[in-house]
Amino acid sequence: MLLAFCVWxxxxxxxxxLNxxxxxxxxDQLFLLTALPSLSGAILRVPYSFMVPLFGGRKWTVLSTVILIIPxxxxGFAVQNPATPFGVFMLIALLCGFAGANFASSMGNISFFFPKARQGSALGINGGLGNLGVSVMQLIAPLVIFLPIFTFLGVRGVPQPDGSLLALTNAAWIWVPLLAVATLAAWFGMNDIGSSKASVASQLPVLKRLHLWLLSLLYLATFGSFIGFSAGFAMLAKTQFPDVNILQLAFFGPFIGALARSAGGVISDKFGGVRVTLINFIFMALFTALLFLTxxxxxxGSFSAFYLVFMGLFLTAGLGSGSTFQMIAVIFRQITLYNVKLRGGSDEQAQREAVTDTAAALGFISAIGAVGGFxxxxxxxxxxxxxxxxxxxxxIFLLFYIACVLLTWLVYGRRKPKQQ
Structure with a gap:
């Protein structure tokens, strides 16, 4: 997961x-390149969410990791030639979206291994480690692009005004050997479990549930904000404060968000995902309003204030990603158990369908959330x-966060969701 987010x-x-x-x-073209991986990642998360029940977590993890070596x-080759067309970079950016799709299958796979009482913590930690990959990449990439790592392969840096040599190829190729190692580790170290097997047809009914679409909006506001801010923060800061070397500081926001996501799942297990999510959305709206002043x-303007307020947005976006995922896991489990019992099903059947439906819902909702990254x-x-x-x-972001405050309170804060 961590490496997948690095590539994504x-x-x-x-x-x-690039310039x-x-x-x-x-x-606008550069912003588009940062946005496209999230678009393709969001689209690909839909089929990816069904892959683990079809093929098993181990085999699918191996295949999906190998794919990431391609972009x-x-x-690494494309940036060595300044004549490379923009369309080629668009295609590579779309291929990076395969890395974002890994999240759906990974979170669905994790949900099979943990009981309801621990799913918030498990999903939060797994998601947090994945989110941490953004910070790791944004910390490592600015360092390695000035090192002679791949000179033995003929890579030469481009001279910069300060006399340094910028080898942007390093930012891409540094992940290739790590992905190869991760592939081998998945093949020899992971396990499949029999209860994770399910057909696509058995997973599709979750799409008919109103709560899937409502919770998708909430996750779009939290995880979508985290991944969207992670993708666009450096470019935005550069346009507003061009004298600041933002790449030395950009990694800290995703780092805070990743840690907060893990904490969000744990806190939600203790105090309830609805309560945590509601309070979190209020703070997201507040930080967005404060951003106008910076x-x-x-x-x-004030870069210091801009940076601090954005760190608050990363914190709440990460925390909310963990709390909303806990809500999804708990609510879909409750709904499925209720519906199976209502039609006279056994406890064993109810538990089995609850696991499958929860995994499918987590995967599909994660796809909607990723749209925010675009x-x-x-x-x-x-x-x-x-x-x-x-x-x-x-x-637009401020109005959306305010709408999510109302949605969380009106649908989930005042009463338990209807069993539909």
Missing amino acids: MLFSAVAVN KIGFNFTT CAWL LPGSGA FIPKAFGTSLALTGSPVGAMK
Whole structure:
């Protein structure tokens, strides 16, 4: 999971540097490159969410990890030639989305191994480790691009104004050997369990449930914000505060969010996912409102305030990702158990269907959540292109968070969800 997120968010570190090595892409094009992996990742999460019950966690993890070597290797070659068309980078960015799809199958697989009382913690820790990959990549990539790692393969850095050599190939190729090791580890170290086997047809009924779509909106607001901010924060900061070397600081936001996600699952197991999620959305709206005060407008703005407020957004987006996933696991388990008992099913059948339905719901909802990774950086890019400011995009985010406060309270905060 950690390596998958490193590959998924690769362009968040690469796009910022493309024009430094001879390319001439517009700001909107660079934002698009950071957004595309989330778009393809969101789409691919739907079929990926059904793969573990079909093939088993071990085999699918091996195959899905091998696939990730392709965009890393290709990107390493593409950045060496300044004549590489923008369309090629778009295709590579879309291929990076396969890494984001891994999340759906991994979270679904994890749900088979843990009982209801521990699912919030298990899902939170697994998701948190995955989210940590964004921070790891954004910490490592800015360091390795200035090191002569692959000179034995003919890789040469591009001279920079400060006299350094920028080898952007390193940011992509550094993950290839690690992915190879992870593939071997999955093959020899993972296990499949018989109860995880299920047909696609047996998983599709969850799509008819209203709560799947409502919870998808909540997860879009939390995880979608985390992955969207992770993808677009560096580019946004560069456009607003061009004198700041943001790549030295960008990793800290995803790091906070990853730790918060793990904590969010644990806290939700203790105090309830609905309560934690409701309070969290209030703070997300508050931090978004404060962000308006930090941006350059009539004045120069304040980078320190901008950075601190954004760290608050990363914190709440991560915490909310853990709490909403705990809600999903608990609510779908309750609904399935109720429905099976209602039609006269046995306890064993109810437990079996609850596990399958919960895994399918987690996978599908994670696909919806990943759309935020496309929408947020694309919204920033479009807003900047049309108005010269990200304020238009931020107004939309603020309204959405307020709507999620109301949705959480009205549907889940006042009463238990109807069994449908």
